[in-house]
Structures are given as C-alpha cells and as structure tokens.
Amino acid sequence: MIDIISYACIFIGIFFWFWGTFPLLGKRSVLFKLHSLSVADTLGSIAIVFGLLLKIPDETPLLILAIISLGMWNTMLGYVLAYCSSAEDNNSNEPS
Template sequence: MINILSYICIGIGIFFWFWGTFPLMGKRSVLFKLHSLSVADTLGSILIVFGLLLKKPSEWPLLLLAIITLAIWNTMLGYVLAFCSGEGDHNEPQS
C-alpha cells in the first residue's frame, strides 16, 4: 500500500512539473508565466520528495531537509526573478 501511495505522489509531482510548463506558451505576462511555473515546480518537487520519503523512511532527515529547502529556495527564487524582470531602474527613489 505504501508503494502505491509513493508512486501516486511521484506521478502527481511529475504531472505538476509538466503542467507548470504549459503557461509558458501562452500570451500572458512574464510574471504570470513565472508564477505558474514556480508554483507548479515547487509543488511537483515536494510531492516527488514526499513519495521518496514514503519509499525510504530511514532517510527522513535528508528528505525532510530537501522538502524545506525546496519550499524556501523556490519561493525566494521566484521573488528574485520577478523583481529582476520588472521594468526600470529599481535603485531610483520614487517621487
């Protein structure tokens, strides 16, 4: 039963990876595309690592660290890329 649940989590994670790439082909703004991709990638990666956690519970410290790192890193990377993709000079004072 655990193997089936593990494969389901991994499969859903891979589905999220592919699902996040479809908005890249649309005609929406870069920020919308980036947000869709980063959310789907983060959820997919966390589900894949969770599926691995179900298969190898003896490795829980490393896999839990991977889940936490994915959540923090992908979130911060999305914010940084969104900030850098904005127009204009961000160092100018606003008047």
C-alpha cells in the same frame, strides 16, 4: 499500501511538472509564466520527494531537508524575480 501512495505522490509530482510547462506556451506576460512554472515545479518536486520519503523511510532527515530547501529556495527566487522586475520597471520610467 504505502507503495501505492508513494507512486501516486510521484505521479502527481510529475503531473505538476508537466502542468507548469503549459503556461509557457500561452501569450501572457513573462512574469505570469515564471510564476506558474515555479509554483508547479515546487509543488511537483515536493510531491516527488514526499513519495520518496514514503518509499525510503531510512533517509527521512535528508528528504525533509530537501523539502524545506525546495520550499525556501523557490520562495526566495520568486521574491528576487519580482524585485528585479519591479526595479526594471522603475528604471524604464526615468527620463534619459
């Protein structure tokens, strides 16, 4: 039963990875594309690592550290991208 749940989590994670790439083909803004890609990649990666956690319980501390790192890294990266985007918008409004 654990194997089925583990493989389901890994499959869901891979599904999220592919689902996050589809907005890249759309005509929305770059920031929307990056946001949807980063959210889907984060959820997909966490689901895959959780599936591995169920499959390899001996590596629990390392895999939990990986889940925490994924969550923190992608959250901080989103804030940095938003800040850089707003700083670029503010600089473009200044007269030259």
